[in-house]
Amino acid sequence: MSEANTxxxxxxxxxxxxxxxxxxxxxxxxxxxxQCGVCAGSCPFGPHWEHSPQKIFMMIRAGKREEVLTSDSMxxxxxxxxxxxxxxxxLPITHIMHGLANYANRLGLxxxxxxxxxxxxxxxxxVVKNGRVNEMTFSLAMYFRDGLGQGIKNAMAMKDxxxxxxxxxxxxxxxxxxxxxxxxxxxxxxxxxxAREIEDKRRGLA
Amino acid sequence: xTASIATNPxxxxxxxxxxxxxxxxxxxxCGKQVILAEKSPTLGGRTSMLYRYFPKMCHPTCGLEINxxxxxxxxxxxxxxxTEVAAVSGTRGDYTVTLKIKPRYVNENCTACGDCGKAxxxxxxxxxxxGLDKVKAAYLPHAMAYPQRYVIDPSIVGTADGEAAKAACKxxxxxxxxxxxxxxxxxxxxxxxxxxxxxxxxxIQPYGYDRYQNVITSVEFERLCDPRGPxxxxxxxxxxxxxxxxxxxxxxxxxxxxxxxxxxxxxCCMATLKQTxxxxxxxxxxxxxxxxxxxxxxxxxxxxxxxxxxxxxxxFVKSKVARIALNEANGxxxxxxxxxxxxxxxxxxxxxxxxAIGMEPEVAGVKLPxxxxxDSSKFIExxxxxxxxxxxxxxxxxxxxxxxxxxxxxxxxxxxxxxKTASTEAA
Numbered sequence: 001m002s003e004a005n006t007x008x009x010x011x012x013x014x015x016x017x018x019x020x021x022x023x024x025x026x027x028x029x030x031x032x033x034x035q036c037g038v039c040a041g042s043c044p045f046g047p048h049w050e051h052s053p054q055k056i057f058m059m060i061r062a063g064k065r066e067e068v069l070t071s072d073s074m075x076x077x078x079x080x081x082x083x084x085x086x087x088x089x090x091l092p093i094t095h096i097m098h099g100l101a102n103y104a105n106r107l108g109l110x111x112x113x114x115x116x117x118x119x120x121x122x123x124x125x126x127v128v129k130n131g132r133v134n135e136m137t138f139s140l141a142m143y144f145r146d147g148l149g150q151g152i153k154n155a156m157a158m159k160d161x162x163x164x165x166x167x168x169x170x171x172x173x174x175x176x177x178x179x180x181x182x183x184x185x186x187x188x189x190x191x192x193x194x195a196r197e198i199e200d201k202r203r204g205l206a
Numbered sequence: 207x208t209a210s211i212a213t214n215p216x217x218x219x220x221x222x223x224x225x226x227x228x229x230x231x232x233x234x235x236c237g238k239q240v241i242l243a244e245k246s247p248t249l250g251g252r253t254s255m256l257y258r259y260f261p262k263m264c265h266p267t268c269g270l271e272i273n274x275x276x277x278x279x280x281x282x283x284x285x286x287x288x289t290e291v292a293a294v295s296g297t298r299g300d301y302t303v304t305l306k307i308k309p310r311y312v313n314e315n316c317t318a319c320g321d322c323g324k325a326x327x328x329x330x331x332x333x334x335x336x337g338l339d340k341v342k343a344a345y346l347p348h349a350m351a352y353p354q355r356y357v358i359d360p361s362i363v364g365t366a367d368g369e370a371a372k373a374a375c376k377x378x379x380x381x382x383x384x385x386x387x388x389x390x391x392x393x394x395x396x397x398x399x400x401x402x403x404x405x406x407x408x409x410i411q412p413y414g415y416d417r418y419q420n421v422i423t424s425v426e427f428e429r430l431c432d433p434r435g436p437x438x439x440x441x442x443x444x445x446x447x448x449x450x451x452x453x454x455x456x457x458x459x460x461x462x463x464x465x466x467x468x469x470x471x472x473x474c475c476m477a478t479l480k481q482t483x484x485x486x487x488x489x490x491x492x493x494x495x496x497x498x499x500x501x502x503x504x505x506x507x508x509x510x511x512x513x514x515x516x517x518x519x520x521x522f523v524k525s526k527v528a529r530i531a532l533n534e535a536n537g538x539x540x541x542x543x544x545x546x547x548x549x550x551x552x553x554x555x556x557x558x559x560x561x562a563i564g565m566e567p568e569v570a571g572v573k574l575p576x577x578x579x580x581d582s583s584k585f586i587e588x589x590x591x592x593x594x595x596x597x598x599x600x601x602x603x604x605x606x607x608x609x610x611x612x613x614x615x616x617x618x619x620x621x622x623x624x625x626k627t628a629s630t631e632a633a
Contacts, residue, residue, distance in 0.1 A: 034462075034499060035499075035546050036458075036499040036525070036526035036546070037524075037525045037526055037528075037543060037544045037545070037546040038526040038527075038528050038543070040528075040543075040544035040546075040549070040551075041525070041526075041527065041528025041529070041542055041543035041544045041551075042412075042528040042529065046544070046551060047551055051549075052544060052549060054544075054546060055546075055549050085465075086412065086465075086528065087464075088458070088462055088463035088464060088465065088466075088526070089464060090464040090465070
């Protein structure tokens, strides 16, 4: 168990709703849900995830911490915003889903190999490194995340698209050697570190 | 010694529905002079358009008859139909109101014999049936209309049809030269009983009221069930005129929704439960399904809900329907959503969908003075000058019973304004 998770458990004991309200982006909206179910019915991914948004909100209120934070539900959100548009209480459901995903990641509770999380982490590391998304290293890291053999298979399957992109000068193969960076890369990294520090303090995670 | 501050002892009641009639009568029966102004050609308002009332399932004709008898017998009430309030100025005890009276094109000689209606060929949408059918352009608004006098639609004035109506009248009652009149009056207090209207169902985009013929509103359903309505009391669905056997009722259609009406319209749950009783009575084999967030039966009417729950033909699904799709083959609406009791996803096909539409304050033909204080849903809370009051569903979403209570309270406040004395004013 991660240190952050132990600390959160000690701090909030059985009050998971309070934990969500204080630590999850837009978490204070969870208690406004009136369980009408319109978000669940409106979600295009509806049948494919474990718990629908209104169910997740009820689970939060019922204190089902482990089930919520380890579920795949919030990772399935595609940000189509259909639920926000139709919610009769105007809950920012999409944002809460992303907030929950982020928080679960922070506590290290996401099931191993969760693909949305893995890709999000790869993307984040990639963009923070140079201040630019390096498409070469990012796609290679994605292809090879399941091992060498699978990586080669993935790369082979995508080679036509890759070659097409190179031909159209949308992908530069030389980027593989580090790639270009933004101006003042270390300044950017310091900014991000500071932002994280402020955010952590605000959410009581520091 | 006290002196009345009301320079004019007359009370104006705006709106001749159940609340306006009640407020006017209560004040008049206290001995006050009352003017009852109604914008349509008849008293009765939306109450007269109901098939039956809950909880006793009695017909509105009964209550209307009693009130109309009281009005006819009371010289203190002056009824003005086709009249709108154009402007209000002044202050408590001393308001000046400008009334605009639209021409009816039929004078008091009318005996409601109906000959003009027979002579006319033009038809206009029947507002009494929410436009579900048409009436002749010379018509009696409805069987209980008061005054019991025909109306000529302005669209046929100056046409051959208008002249035909005039020629058909044996009593010289048709007067096509009638003009709009403007009248100025002094009144001491004003009761705004301007009523409600159904929320515009076209705006609830996922339910497709604008696209699917077999999605209708609860007020339209009320007319379908009425034996005097457009279908003679049969529940015939609009697309193909087939009898509906499997009807869905969607609660909170527009109500309790930040995207539409913020408030709970209060009456819709009881109205739907009542309408499931119509369904059972009209066709004992037909099924009703109620989709709800939670059932809010107002006041002490829980037993009514329990009775409906016992009916094997009525089922309840705890879910706000997410969207409606259409089965192109048979015109059936398909309801999509998640039943929150167990989180079961459904795609249920019904042959008719009734939206239990929310109530919002009527705005057509209503021009409230700036002095009026409105709540966040635009219902009347009161007035800054404290001499004007809201009554009935202009003040809050109310059923008939509670609208009458609200109107009686408003009448009392209006009478108090007339009675108010200089000494209490100083204090």
